[in-house]
Amino acid sequence: MNFELTQERQMLQDTLRRFLADRYDTRTRNEILESDAGLSANIWSEMAELGIVGAMFTQDQGGFGGAGFDLAVVFEELGRAGVVEPFLDTAILGGGLIAALGSDAQKELLDQVIGGTLHLAFAHGEPTSRYDLAQVETSIVQNGQNVTLNGRKAVVINAEAADLLVVSARESGAAGGAGGEDGISLFLVPTDMAGVELQGYPMLSGGRAAEVVLNNVTLPVSARLGAAGKAFPAIAERAAAASVALAAEALGAMETAVRLTGEYLMTRKQFGRPIGTFQALQHRYSDLLIELEQVRSAVINAAGHLESDAKTRDWHVAAARNLIGRAGRMVAEDAIQMHGGIAMTQEYELAHIAKRIIMTDHRFGDTDYHLERFIALSAA
Amino acid sequence: MDLSYSSEDLTFRDQVRSFLAEKLPSEISEKMRLGQVLGKAAFDQWHSILNDQGWLAPNWPAEFGGAEWNAVQKHIFEEECAMANAPRVVPFGLTMLAPVLQKFGSDAQKAHYLPRILSGEDWWCQGYSEPGAGSDLASLKTKAVRDGDHYIVNGQKTWTTLGQFANWIFCLVRTDPDVKQQEGISFLLIDMATPGIEVRPIILLDGTPEVNEIWFTDVRVPIENLVGEENKGWTYAKYLLTHERTNTAGVGSSHAGLNAVKRMARAEVSNGRPLIENPHFAARLALVEIDLLAMSTTNLRIVSKAAVGQAPGVEASMLKVKGTIIRQEINDLARRAAGPYAMPFVSEAVEGDNAPPIGPDYAGPVAAQYFNNRKLSIFAGSNEIQRGIIAKVKLGAMG
Ligand SMILES: Cc1cc2nc3c(=O)[nH]c(=O)nc-3n(C[C@H](O)[C@H](O)[C@H](O)COP(=O)(O)OP(=O)(O)OC[C@H]3O[C@@H](n4cnc5c(N)ncnc54)[C@H](O)[C@@H]3O)c2cc1C
Numbered sequence: 001m002n003f004e005l006t007q008e009r010q011m012l013q014d015t016l017r018r019f020l021a022d023r024y025d026t027r028t029r030n031e032i033l034e035s036d037a038g039l040s041a042n043i044w045s046e047m048a049e050l051g052i053v054g055a056m057f058t059q060d061q062g063g064f065g066g067a068g069f070d071l072a073v074v075f076e077e078l079g080r081a082g083v084v085e086p087f088l089d090t091a092i093l094g095g096g097l098i099a100a101l102g103s104d105a106q107k108e109l110l111d112q113v114i115g116g117t118l119h120l121a122f123a124h125g126e127p128t129s130r131y132d133l134a135q136v137e138t139s140i141v142q143n144g145q146n147v148t149l150n151g152r153k154a155v156v157i158n159a160e161a162a163d164l165l166v167v168s169a170r171e172s173g174a175a176g177g178a179g180g181e182d183g184i185s186l187f188l189v190p191t192d193m194a195g196v197e198l199q200g201y202p203m204l205s206g207g208r209a210a211e212v213v214l215n216n217v218t219l220p221v222s223a224r225l226g227a228a229g230k231a232f233p234a235i236a237e238r239a240a241a242a243s244v245a246l247a248a249e250a251l252g253a254m255e256t257a258v259r260l261t262g263e264y265l266m267t268r269k270q271f272g273r274p275i276g277t278f279q280a281l282q283h284r285y286s287d288l289l290i291e292l293e294q295v296r297s298a299v300i301n302a303a304g305h306l307e308s309d310a311k312t313r314d315w316h317v318a319a320a321r322n323l324i325g326r327a328g329r330m331v332a333e334d335a336i337q338m339h340g341g342i343a344m345t346q347e348y349e350l351a352h353i354a355k356r357i358i359m360t361d362h363r364f365g366d367t368d369y370h371l372e373r374f375i376a377l378s379a380a
Numbered sequence: 381m382d383l384s385y386s387s388e389d390l391t392f393r394d395q396v397r398s399f400l401a402e403k404l405p406s407e408i409s410e411k412m413r414l415g416q417v418l419g420k421a422a423f424d425q426w427h428s429i430l431n432d433q434g435w436l437a438p439n440w441p442a443e444f445g446g447a448e449w450n451a452v453q454k455h456i457f458e459e460e461c462a463m464a465n466a467p468r469v470v471p472f473g474l475t476m477l478a479p480v481l482q483k484f485g486s487d488a489q490k491a492h493y494l495p496r497i498l499s500g501e502d503w504w505c506q507g508y509s510e511p512g513a514g515s516d517l518a519s520l521k522t523k524a525v526r527d528g529d530h531y532i533v534n535g536q537k538t539w540t541t542l543g544q545f546a547n548w549i550f551c552l553v554r555t556d557p558d559v560k561q562q563e564g565i566s567f568l569l570i571d572m573a574t575p576g577i578e579v580r581p582i583i584l585l586d587g588t589p590e591v592n593e594i595w596f597t598d599v600r601v602p603i604e605n606l607v608g609e610e611n612k613g614w615t616y617a618k619y620l621l622t623h624e625r626t627n628t629a630g631v632g633s634s635h636a637g638l639n640a641v642k643r644m645a646r647a648e649v650s651n652g653r654p655l656i657e658n659p660h661f662a663a664r665l666a667l668v669e670i671d672l673l674a675m676s677t678t679n680l681r682i683v684s685k686a687a688v689g690q691a692p693g694v695e696a697s698m699l700k701v702k703g704t705i706i707r708q709e710i711n712d713l714a715r716r717a718a719g720p721y722a723m724p725f726v727s728e729a730v731e732g733d734n735a736p737p738i739g740p741d742y743a744g745p746v747a748a749q750y751f752n753n754r755k756l757s758i759f760a761g762s763n764e765i766q767r768g769i770i771a772k773v774k775l776g777a778m779g
Binding site: 125127128130131132154155176202204205209211269270271272275278280281329333336340341343344345346347351352354355358359362363367369371 | 509512514515516519538539582583584585586587648649650651652655658660661708712715716718719720722723725736738739747748750754755757758759762763764768
């Protein structure tokens with residue numbers, strides 16, 4: 001056992017932390033939140049130059065990381081600074097799926113992804129799928145060398161900025177549950193393709209998403225990623241990777257929330273003394289620190305098993321996401337409460353950080369979803 | 381003990397129901413159902429509909445035009461309003477300032493201000509908190525200095541809810557800096573149109589401009605706008621706060637919120653079944669409902685003990701803490717029920733313009749509301765302050 005980061009990861013963490021501390025302060029971030037694009041193209045390309053996108057890919061894929069711990073290191077820092085740029089969507093999901101399933105020709109796109117010049121989005125969830133990864137109803141009809149897609153995709157994060165969508169669709173079988181896992185394919189769909197309609201909107205915790213309508217979108221079969229109907233294992237693996245990233249992001253954000261709270265407790269005075277001298281708040285603050293240690297361990301457990309077999313991997317991921325869902329709510333709510341009114345204001349750092357923490361609970365399964373997964377996988 | 385409604389209660393309930401069916405404008409109830417923010421016009425409209433009916437001020441003594449309902453009637457009214465998606469009345473004039481004026485105001489003040497509160501002519505806001513004086517309200521610094529038949533007011537108030545709509549503000553001001561903090565505070569009524577007042581919006585974390593900073597620079601306030609005696613304002617302020625606290629129990633809005641969550645959970649599908657049948661979600665829902673069931677009775681028990689025009693004492697603190705915990709839990713359930721569709725932030729959904737909803741119409745505002753209602757445990761005396769009061773009173777009685 002060794003709980004130290006490797007030298008490379010330590011460097012990655014230091015570089016990223018320094019960069020974000022310099023370049024991503026509350027004001028800059030709040031301007032990005034207010035902007036039409038919902039992300040900063042400059043920040044994106046600078047971070048790609050620093051190798052942040054590359055760190056999400058293995059050496060074989062053209063990167064220099066790609067393991068669970070690489071994701072965890074990067075996303076903890078992104079979370080700490082409340083970064084809203086879609087690294088999860090372009091790199092881990094879109095890029096990760098191309099890397100896992102793509103042909104050599106398709107994999108050539110990864111150079112541009114890693115270089116920061118190509119944006120991707122994973123158009124998978126549908127209006128009624130909630131967190132069920134197998135609930136895919138978008139249809140495919142094959143006509144010789146072409147396929148035609150029809151369907152609707154819900155809350156597709158980064159869809160508007162994306163050059164290409166990675167769209168899931170059903171070749172065979174019925175949607176939903178374990179039975180629905182078979183028969184799902186993925187396609188690379190340019191967002192400017194005829195029949196692709198986006199209805200874009202901002203999200204509460206920053207960034208943008210869109211409802212995507214696919215109306216007789218006709219593509220060459222070469223747009224398919226991997227073998228027909230066999231995409232599910234790769235989707236599940238990337239969902240696990242996304243969960244590791246979200247868990248680490250929540251950890252970083254919680255660290256910021258607790259740090260801000262501690263600082264505030266020692267500076268804010270009421271009744272002639274720092275509010276941090278009231279025992280009622282001291283105990284709550286201590287509980288947050290205790291939770292934070294649990295969260296860090298849960299992230300380590302999940303990240304360390306991302307490369308394990310699917311069942312072990314998913315069991316640890318479910319454990320981490322459930323724990324972090326619970327702890328995240330406590331940290332976000334108590335941090336706001338201990339600040340009082342000031343934390344309710346849009347421009348204060350904690351407001352955004354609290355939203356980042358809570359809203360991770362709405363991607364790739366919430367606290368209850370992961371509890372059920374944990375129970376089911378424990379019994380299996 | 382008798383838990384059933386009397387036949388008079390039932391008649392009253394039917395009256396309330398038919399009134400709501402007939403008079404509550406559907407544009408307003410629809411906005412409420414979808415959790416959208418109401419503008420001034422909607423508040424004003426509902427206010428005057430209630431006033432026309434004589435039901436605007438159930439808590440006021442009859443001599444001032446109050447309905448003088450008993451606790452059960454108030455309960456019935458609140459429940460029925462919530463179920464019908466009626467808005468709450470804006471409390472600053474009706475349930476905060478009015479009890480203070482009725483008890484401590486001069487005859488001239490009663491005669492002038494109370495009818496204007498009922499008619500809706502005056503929209504009041506509450507100028508208590510300052511940047512440096514939140515929980516420790518008595519440390520407030522905004523000062524009022526006597527100059528002939530005026531006070532000259534200088535300072536800053538903050539967190540002033542809906543101050544952007546108000547034409548009057550009641551303020552706590554320091555009139556004597558040289559005595560014990562609580563003994564140098566006065567209660568002043570200030571016309572917002574007076575020169576030297578500046579209102580600046582504060583945007584809350586859900587994007588709404590719900591509160592304001594209010595700056596006072598050499599604002600001249602006639603001395604007849606002083607309530608009660610100079611330097612006795614703290615007594616009046618505390619009296620007002622107990623009324624404010626009882627109000628925040630929010631049993632009716634919790635019931636309405638719980639029903640909304642149930643509707644959502646019936647529509648959402650999880651693992652091929654309605655979410656409401658999901659054992660984990662169902663358990664969360666049941667626990668809140670069980671708590672609310674008891675809370676509702678606690679509320680009735682406590683409110684029925686207080687006389688007309690009076691507020692309960694330490695029990696008000698208990699209602700405030702438990703009531704807000706339940707309301708916040710319901711907001712959390714709504715957020716969970718919406719699933720991924722909790723993520724979109726469509727300000728139109730919050731503000732109620734006619735943009736097409738993203739996803740199911742109920743999902744739009746739930747996450748924003750979850751964050752906005754963190755305020756419930758912060759304002760009207762934070763829940764930590766309430767717990768302190770409860771312990772001090774109860775333990776104090778034992779020492
Ligand atoms: C949305 C919103 C609307 C509001 N509307 C109005 C309004 O219309 N008019 C108005 O006058 N005010 C209004 N307020 C202000 C509100 O009353 C204050 O926020 C509240 O009194 C708390 O003060 P504070 O925010 O300065 O927090 P602080 O008093 O600084 O408290 C910070 C934290 O310390 C805790 N704390 C403080 N003292 C103690 C203690 N002795 N023991 C244990 N814990 C303690 C608090 O509970 C809190 O957790 C509003 C506030 C909000 C958020």
